[in-house]
Amino acid sequence: MKYKSTRGGVSDLNFTDAFLMGLATDGGLIVPQTIPNVDLDNLRDLDYNNLAFEIFRLFIDDIPYNDLRTLIGKSYSTFDTQEVTPVVKKNGLFILELFHGPTFAFKDVALQFLGNLFEYVLKKRNTYVNVLGATSGDTGSAAIYGLKGKENINIFILHPHNKVSKVQELQMTTVEDVNVYNLAIEGTFDDCQAIVKSIFNDLKFKEKYHLAAVNSINWARILAQIVYYFYAYFKSGVDKAYFSVPTGNFGDIFAGYMAKRMGLPIEKLILATNSNDILYRFVNYGDYSTGKVVKTLSPSMDIQVASNFERYLYYLSDENSIRVKELMDEFTRTKKLKFEGDLLKKVQLDFESYRAGVEDTLATIKRFYEETGYIVDPHTAAGVFAAIKAGYRDVICLSTAHPAKFPDAIMDAIGAYPEKPRAISELEDKNKRMWVLGNSVDEVKKFIEKKLQKG
Numbered sequence: 001m002k003y004k005s006t007r008g009g010v011s012d013l014n015f016t017d018a019f020l021m022g023l024a025t026d027g028g029l030i031v032p033q034t035i036p037n038v039d040l041d042n043l044r045d046l047d048y049n050n051l052a053f054e055i056f057r058l059f060i061d062d063i064p065y066n067d068l069r070t071l072i073g074k075s076y077s078t079f080d081t082q083e084v085t086p087v088v089k090k091n092g093l094f095i096l097e098l099f100h101g102p103t104f105a106f107k108d109v110a111l112q113f114l115g116n117l118f119e120y121v122l123k124k125r126n127t128y129v130n131v132l133g134a135t136s137g138d139t140g141s142a143a144i145y146g147l148k149g150k151e152n153i154n155i156f157i158l159h160p161h162n163k164v165s166k167v168q169e170l171q172m173t174t175v176e177d178v179n180v181y182n183l184a185i186e187g188t189f190d191d192c193q194a195i196v197k198s199i200f201n202d203l204k205f206k207e208k209y210h211l212a213a214v215n216s217i218n219w220a221r222i223l224a225q226i227v228y229y230f231y232a233y234f235k236s237g238v239d240k241a242y243f244s245v246p247t248g249n250f251g252d253i254f255a256g257y258m259a260k261r262m263g264l265p266i267e268k269l270i271l272a273t274n275s276n277d278i279l280y281r282f283v284n285y286g287d288y289s290t291g292k293v294v295k296t297l298s299p300s301m302d303i304q305v306a307s308n309f310e311r312y313l314y315y316l317s318d319e320n321s322i323r324v325k326e327l328m329d330e331f332t333r334t335k336k337l338k339f340e341g342d343l344l345k346k347v348q349l350d351f352e353s354y355r356a357g358v359e360d361t362l363a364t365i366k367r368f369y370e371e372t373g374y375i376v377d378p379h380t381a382a383g384v385f386a387a388i389k390a391g392y393r394d395v396i397c398l399s400t401a402h403p404a405k406f407p408d409a410i411m412d413a414i415g416a417y418p419e420k421p422r423a424i425s426e427l428e429d430k431n432k433r434m435w436v437l438g439n440s441v442d443e444v445k446k447f448i449e450k451k452l453q454k455g
């Protein structure tokens with residue numbers, strides 16, 4: 001399998017080079033040059049690790065199979081269930097529980113693998129990386145847990161200061177390994193993501209400091225997330241699948257789109273947003289224009305500019321890189337894109353979208369709890385809200401985080417705190433380490449330079 005950029009300036013990369021490149025050097029996102037088709041019958045009865053192996057090997061042909069199996073086994077041995085992503089049925093909905101990893105959010109599924117993959121690749125190539133990432137709360141902790149203490153890796157994670165949940169902040173800032181740097185930026189997640197992309201686009205700086213990516217701009221993230229769509233489809237036993245996906249950066253739902261393109265019978269991808277509704281407006285009205293980021297009960301989805309939108313745009317434009325580049329340049333200039341007619345109809349064949357405001361989120365947590373005794377976190381609640389609105393039978397809702405990461409929202413909804421896993425309750429007593437920086441590319445660059453020169 002070879003990889004190329006959505007903007008056409010990079011092509012014929014093998015998987016490992018695509019993985020290390022992260023953001024393509026022409027500013028685009030990396031995609032596979034072809035999309036493999038799967039034979040569902042060969043995958044149907046596999047356990048999670050074997051399913052992951054069968055899917056990964058369609059996209060990775062430069063890592064020996066035995067090593068790939070070992071990496072997968074090591075990555076998912078840290079989950080609290082062998083199923084890795086179990087599926088439970090509640091009130092006519094399937095809940096795909098993606099929060100059984102070390103940081104209790106779906107990001108662990110990919111980032112446990114990426115941590116081990118970095119370690120493996122760096123050893124093979126006898127080199128090092130400095131990982132740079134942006135987080136609205138969950139990617140940061142999952143990446144830190146995936147990479148902390150690993151040799152030849154430093155990790156710099158930017159989060160919006162005071163805009164992530166208390167538990168999310170503690171998960172990131174209580175890790176004391178010397179290779180971990182938490183930077184709290186005086187801005188929004190969009191600002192953090194823009195700083196990170198701007199630094200990656202400074203190719204001299206990127207090369208000089210061996211920068212690498214852990215956000216979903218890295219193709220390996222998407223790849224690892226494709227697996228659980230297959231897993232949930234087989235576990236649920238549905239014939240045609242409807243997936244409801246709480247969405248912010250468009251990475252998770254894009255993995256579902258890829259699964260569909262690989263032959264998984266997905267009838268519809270239901271895209272759930274919170275009040276930061278740019279993707280809801282895109283799907284329903286063809287209006288992809290940025291608004292102001294607002295703070296909600298689901299902070300990890302408090303995003304306007306969705307990183308992976310460009311990957312979808314590439315397929316929506318029939319893999320026309322010139323068109324993608326034109327559209328992305330227009331978006332950079334005007335902060336808006338408009339889609340109409342047949343193009344919008346094409347979007348609506350794949351997706352439908354609903355927006356859960358604060359009251360919808362609270363009411364969904366409450367109602368679902370009263371009817372089933374099961375507590376969903378505020379992000380999952382947006383997906384459950386959307387699934388109920390859509391009204392299809394047997395929708396599979398991606399449960400992207402454990403409710404204990406957002407105890408205050410749960411208290412507001414049901415009048416009680418969710419049970420805390422020990423790893424979360426222990427956080428309060430630990431030492432914290434973070435640096436508060438302005439919303440400035442230069443400040444972040446200077447910070448990185450200073451820390452790396454010292455080290």
Ligand SMILES: Cc1ncc(COP(=O)(O)O)c(C=O)c1O
Binds near residue numbers: 247301
């Ligand atoms: C708990 C949770 N749910 C949903 C999302 C949205 O996922 P994506 O950004 O892949 O659209 C995020 C952030 O990525 C998250 O942390």
Ligand SMILES: N[C@@H](CCOP(=O)(O)O)C(=O)O
Binds near residue numbers: 135
């Ligand atoms: N919601 C995410 C934002 C970053 O998304 P990513 O999937 O591109 O890493 C978070 O929790 O950090």
